[in-house]
Amino acid sequence: MGKVFTQASVSLDGYISGPGQTGFDRLFAWCTAGTVATPTADPDRLTYRTSEATARYLRELQERIGACVVGRNLFDLTAGWNGRHPSGVPVFVVTHRPPPAGWEATTTSFTFVSDGVENAIARAREVAGHRDVGVGPGGTVADALNAGLLDELRMDIVPVVLGAGTPMLTGLGDTAPIGFDPAEIIEGIGVTHLIYRRATQNLR
C-alpha cells in the first residue's frame, strides 16, 4: 500500500499563502527558477523548470502519486483547476456542498466526498493501490494528521518571511506534539525540500 503525504511550498514563517491570498509569486518562484523541464499533466499551464535535483524530486512524486484528497476551499480557490488537476490523477474533494453549477471535469476524475477526510483518504487509497495519496494543502492536512493518517510531510521551504497568512499546519488540537523522522534534504534553486516521515513511536 502506498503512503499518504502532503506537500507544500512554505515560507520561513510557515505560511502557504500570505495575507489575502498574496505571496504566490514568491512561494512558487522556485518552480521556474532553473533549466531542467518537468512537465505536469497540464504542461500548457505549468511545466516546472528547476535544478536537476529538484526535477528528480518532482519526477519521483509524479511517478508515485495515485490519487489526491483536497479541501473544498482549495477547490473553489482554483476554480476546480478548470477541470484538470495538475497531478493528472483522481481527485477526492472533501465537502458538504454539491459541485458548482455547471461543473465539469475535463481530464481528471473528481469525486465529491461528504463524509469526512478519513473516508476520502480511504477511497483515495483504494484508487491509488500501491501508489501514494497526496493530501491538501489546507485544512485537510490537519484533519489527516489528527486522524493519524499522514505518513509523510514534504515541505518546500522558500526563503521569504510573509508575516501573516494561511499556515501550512494549523488546527491540530490535542494530537500535537507529533514527531517525525527526518528523511531527506534536497537543495534546489530558491527552495530547500525537506522530507519527513511520521516517527514510528508516534504511529497509531
Added chain:
Amino acid sequence: MGKVFTQASVSLDGYISGPGQTGFDRLFAWCTAGTVATPTADPDRLTYRTSEATARYLRELQERIGACVVGRNLFDLTAGWNGRHPSGVPVFVVTHRPPPAGWEATTTSFTFVSDGVENAIARAREVAGHRDVGVGPGGTVADALNAGLLDELRMDIVPVVLGAGTPMLTGLGDTAPIGFDPAEIIEGIGVTHLIYRRATQNLR
C-alpha cells in the same frame, strides 16, 4: 563590522515553544543527541553533544558572537540565566522595567536598555566590534526585522509538529514580505540547520 543574527530551535510548524511553555524537551533534544562535545560558557549547565557537523556550526557561532540582545520576557522566563548567559558575552536586555530586586549578574555583563531594540542593537554592535550580535529569540526578532537590522536567520529545524505556541517569527506588520538568500544547510542528528542571509534587494 559583524552581522546581526537570530538563531532558534523551531518546530515544523514554526514554534519556538509549545502551548504553555511546553515542548522544550523535543525542541532541544538535538543539543545532546550526539557524541561530539561543545561546551558553552556555562558548561556545568549545558555542554552540547552533537554530530561533528553540528559541533562545527556551534563553534563557529561561539567564536563569532560578541554580544546579545534579548527581550525582557525571555530574561524573566530564564530568571536572567541565574546571572550567567550561556553565550558568555555581554547581554543587552530590552525592557521598560528595572532589573528584578536583588538582581546580580555573576559572570556576564547585563545592560538594561529602555529606549528600544534599535538602540539596544546599536549598543551591542559597539561592544561586539567586528564580531556578531545575536538577537532574541522572541519579540525582539520581529522588532529587529521591522527595523531592517537583521542580517541573518539561523533556524534549527526540529522534526516535531507542536500545533500551537510561540512562533519564531511574528508581529512583522507591513515590512513583510522579506526575502532572504539561502546560505547554508547543515544536517545534524534530529535537527536541520538552515542559514539564510537577508536578500540584498531587500536591504534598507
